Amino acid sequence: MPELPEVETVARGLRQAILGRRILSITLGKTDFIDDPVALEQHLPGRQIEAVERYGKFMLLRLSAVIGMARTPANGDAAPASLLVHLGMTGHLAPIPAEYPREKHTHVCLLLNDGRELRYTDARRFGRIAYLTEAILAEELKEFGVDPLEMSKEEFANRIHGRRARIKALLLDQSVLRGVGNIYADESLWRAKIHPARLGTDLSRKQAETLRRVLQEILQKAIVMRGSSISDFLDAAGEPGEYQRHHRAYGREGKNCYRCKSVIRRAIVAGRSSYFCPKCQPPPRGFALLPLPRRGKAGKR
């Protein structure tokens, strides 16, 4: 499940692999997750991929103006533009030799001028792809919160305090922070010893700062480890990440806490499975814990 570290890993891989390549043609499969598939067909061919950026969980392929086409007021279509890509849950984006057979669920193929195709595959189609002009892109991006790797102590504290939402919900809210998903929310809360159901407003200044610090440390380490691969994530070279080996809470229901040996529990918080240590991360008043499910021996991972 691609979150900030996984998307950063893919973006870095693509930067090495496809920067400067030109898009010659496009082939589409299912398009129900693409904003305007016709726009892709009309505007991508002929453009060069000039940069690959990450913005939260989005990847941005910055595209050149169309060569040989005059840019006029009536023809903004030839101006620089971007391809916005969200990997959703199961999206993969990778350059593949064009002669290789296309994998199942391949929905976008961009033929490049080096004999490869930049292929987007996504079984569940929870991702999103959009061709956006500079102006529209700027509009879209301003809906998002701060980059968790760059936010200051004050920026984070201001976004948490005064909010009566649960801290887990705040961490997942892309208009608060951009890029954090379920795994890194749980991992950072475990490390900061904060229960996911605590309200943002109830965290002390010190707790908020601890949470910011450990979140940054975890994200940075996860990037170094090339992300977490639970079931689907592969980088732009088709390789899984390694950070799942360092998970301390996520997916560990029924296993022992690495700090205190208590049994890690799972509960739905903010509509998502949330893993935490009931002892290290004391619950707020009124938080009820369901009985531990019986069966599982292998559990997850």
Added chain:
DNA sequence: CTCGATCCCTGGACGC
């Protein structure tokens, strides 16, 4: 403002 519910979608795990 915040919540929960619902939908999107498929593969994998599990129960029988």
Added chain:
DNA sequence: TGCGTCCAGGGATCGA
């Protein structure tokens, strides 16, 4: 073996 059911989850949306 095979079938049905449930679950995973980011995000949009809607009603409470």
